[in-house]
Amino acid sequence: MELRGxxxxxxxxxLAEHVPDLVPPVEFALISGGRSNLTYRLTDAAGSVRALRRPPTGGVLSTAHDMGREWRFISALAxxxxxxxxxxxxxxxxxxxxAEFYVMGYVDGTVLVDAEAARPFPPEARRAAGFAVVDCLAALHRVEPDEVGLGDAARRDGYLHRQLRRWRRQVHQSGAPDLALLDAVHDALASGVPEQTTGIVHGDFRPGNLSFAPDGAVLAVFDWELATLGEPLADLGWLISTWAEPDDAAPPTTPGPTVEPGFPRRRELVDRYVELTGRDVADLPYYVAFQRWRSACITAGVRARYQAGVMGDDGYTARCEDARERRQAEAAWRAVEELGLTGGAR
Structure with a gap:
C-alpha cells in the first residue's frame, strides 16, 4: 500500500545513514489524529520504534509547516x-x-485528544493530568529564550499584531464561509491589543498535543510547528479556550477530554498558573477572544487542505466543518463584544 508523503x-x-542504531528495513505507518503536519510511526527490523514528521504533501500556507522550526524548538528544550x-x-x-522532515524518539503514552481517550483514566488521574498540563505550560513559560539558544528564533515585539495579520491573510487564502464576520472580529481585536511581554510560545498547547502516563504525568509535548517568541498569555488563552466544562454555552476551540469527571475547572488552572509563574492575567479574556477567532481561521485552513487531498488518509472528514467555523466565529464575536471592543458595530 502506497503511503502518501x-x-x-x-x-x-x-535513516540508516543518519539515525543511530537504526536497523533496516523500516516499516512506515501514518499516525492518525494530526490535522496539520504528517506524523509517521517508524518500526525498524530490530523492533525499535521512532517517529517522523513532515509537512503536508501540498497546500502549504506561508510560514506554516516549518520542520526546521519544530526541530529547533525540541532540540533547544531537550x-x-x-x-x-x-x-x-x-x-x-x-x-x-x-519535503524536509525530522525524526524523534517515539513516546509511548496516551494523547488525551478527546473524552473517549480519557475514559480509561480514573478521576484522580484525570485531575492529576489537568494540573500536569498547566504545570508543564508554566515550566515552558519560565524558560528564558536566550538561555536555550532561542533568543533569535523570532522577533521579540509586536507578537499579536503579527498574529492578527498572519491568520487574517491565511484565512482569506483558505476561503472561510463567512469572511465578513471573521474580518469584523479581527478589526475589533486589532483595536484593543494589550501590552505584551515576551517568552516562548508553543502555539497549540492542549491535552491533545501532550502524551500522558497512566497516572496523569506529562511524558512529552508534541507539535511545535507554531512555536515562536511572543506573549505567553496567548498559550494560556488557547488552553483555556479548549478546556470545555459540562455547563458551557460556547463550544471549545478544539475538542478535548475535559468534560469527563475529574478534570480541574478552568479557574483552578488559571490560579495554578498564576501561583507558578507570578504573571498578571488581567488581560486573559482578550487572549481567549483572540484564540476563538484564530481557531476559526485554523479550521478553515485544515478543511481546505483535506478537501484538496494533501493530508493523507487518517480518517478525517471535512463534514460539518463549515458550521464549526461559524460557531467559533460567532463565539469570538461575543467575546470581543464582552470586552467592549466592537463599538456596537457588525
Whole structure:
C-alpha cells in the first residue's frame, strides 16, 4: 500500500545513514489524529520504534509547516523541565521524500485528544493530568529564550499584531464561509491589543498535543510547528479556550477530554498558573477572544487542505466543518463584544 508523503526506499536509506542504531528495513505507518503536519510511526527490523514528521504533501500556507522550526524548538528544550521527544535527526534535503522532515524518539503514552481517550483514566488521574498540563505550560513559560539558544528564533515585539495579520491573510487564502464576520472580529481585536511581554510560545498547547502516563504525568509535548517568541498569555488563552466544562454555552476551540469527571475547572488552572509563574492575567479574556477567532481561521485552513487531498488518509472528514467555523466565529464575536471592543458595530 502506497503511503502518501513517504518514499520508503529513499527515506530508509537516509535513516540508516543518519539515525543511530537504526536497523533496516523500516516499516512506515501514518499516525492518525494530526490535522496539520504528517506524523509517521517508524518500526525498524530490530523492533525499535521512532517517529517522523513532515509537512503536508501540498497546500502549504506561508510560514506554516516549518520542520526546521519544530526541530529547533525540541532540540533547544531537550534537557529542560519541559518534556519533549528525543530529537534524533533532521533532513533538510527535500529531494529525499518531497519535503524536509525530522525524526524523534517515539513516546509511548496516551494523547488525551478527546473524552473517549480519557475514559480509561480514573478521576484522580484525570485531575492529576489537568494540573500536569498547566504545570508543564508554566515550566515552558519560565524558560528564558536566550538561555536555550532561542533568543533569535523570532522577533521579540509586536507578537499579536503579527498574529492578527498572519491568520487574517491565511484565512482569506483558505476561503472561510463567512469572511465578513471573521474580518469584523479581527478589526475589533486589532483595536484593543494589550501590552505584551515576551517568552516562548508553543502555539497549540492542549491535552491533545501532550502524551500522558497512566497516572496523569506529562511524558512529552508534541507539535511545535507554531512555536515562536511572543506573549505567553496567548498559550494560556488557547488552553483555556479548549478546556470545555459540562455547563458551557460556547463550544471549545478544539475538542478535548475535559468534560469527563475529574478534570480541574478552568479557574483552578488559571490560579495554578498564576501561583507558578507570578504573571498578571488581567488581560486573559482578550487572549481567549483572540484564540476563538484564530481557531476559526485554523479550521478553515485544515478543511481546505483535506478537501484538496494533501493530508493523507487518517480518517478525517471535512463534514460539518463549515458550521464549526461559524460557531467559533460567532463565539469570538461575543467575546470581543464582552470586552467592549466592537463599538456596537457588525
Amino acid at each position: 513517504i518514499e520508503p526506499v529513499a527515506v530508509t536509506r537516509w 534537557g529542560t523541565p519541559v518534556p519533549v521527544p528525543e530529537p534524533l535527526a533532521y533532513c533538510a534535503d527535500a529531494a529525499v521524500t518531497g
